[in-house]
Amino acid sequence: MGESTGAGEPSRTLALLWGTASEPPRKGPARSLSVERVVDAAVALADERGLPAVTVRAVAERVGVAPMSVYTYVPGKPELLDLMVDRCYAAMERTDLAGQHWRDRLRVVAQDNRLLLTAHAWLTEVAALSRPPLGPGLMAKYEHELAAFDGTGLSDVDTDAALAFLLGFVQQHCRSAHDAARATTDTAMSDAAWWAANQPVLARALDPAAYPRAVRVGGAAGEAQGSAWSAEGAWEFGLERTLDGLAALVDATPAAQVR
Structure with a gap:
C-alpha cells in the first residue's frame, strides 16, 4: 500500500x-x-x-x-x-485571477497545479484529496482556488466538488506524464525510437481487416502526435473537456453572474 x-x-x-x-x-x-x-x-x-x-x-x-x-x-x-x-x-505559484472570466481563472488554477506537480513529481503519489494536510499552505491554496469560482452562482457544495474535479484531472494527467517520462528514462529510448524499433513487428501483426478502427485511428493519432500518447496534447484536450463539463454546470445555474 x-x-x-x-x-x-x-x-x-x-x-x-x-x-x-x-x-x-x-x-x-x-x-x-x-x-x-x-x-x-x-x-x-x-x-x-x-x-x-x-x-x-x-x-x-x-x-x-x-x-x-x-x-x-x-x-x-x-x-x-x-x-x-x-x-x-x-510555496507554489498563485497567479492573480482578478479580471478574468471564470473559465480562464480555472485554466490558470490548473496550470499552476501542473507546474507544482511537475516540480515535485512525488506529490502525485502522496497527496490524498480525501485526507489533505490541514495546514496553512493547504488553506491558502484552497482559499485562492475557490476564488476562481466567484460569480459562477454555484453552491458551496458544488464549488468544492468542481474544484476537486478540476484538480483530480490535473493530478491524474501529471501522474501519467511522470510515468511516461520515467519509461523513457528507464529504457534510455525515446517514444519515437521505441515505435520505430517495433514498427516491423506491428506491420506484420496488425491486420487492417481484423482491426480496422484500431489501425486507422491509432495510425492517425500516432502520426499527429509522434507517439501513441502526447503529454501536451492530452493536457490541452483534457483540460478543455474538463472545463466544458463545468461550463454545463455553470450554465445550468440560474444565479450565475458569469464573469
Missing part, C-alpha cells in the same frame, strides 16, 4: 503544521536544527531521488545530525509527509 497524506496522528500533525508544537530541548548537535530544516531537507531528497529516498536516516544525513535527533522534531514519516506537502503548497 502506498504512502499518503493524513496517515499520521492528527493532533501531533496539526500542531506541527501550524507551529504550535512544543520545541524539543536545544542541546548538542541538534542546536541549529528546526522543523523547517527537516522538512526542507526531506522535500529536496524527494525532488532529487524520489519519495523512497526520504527516510529519517537520509534526512538526518542531509542536515548533519543523528537520526534520533530528527525524531525530536518530527515524530515519524507520516507526519513528515504532511509537512512536506503543505510546504510545497505554501
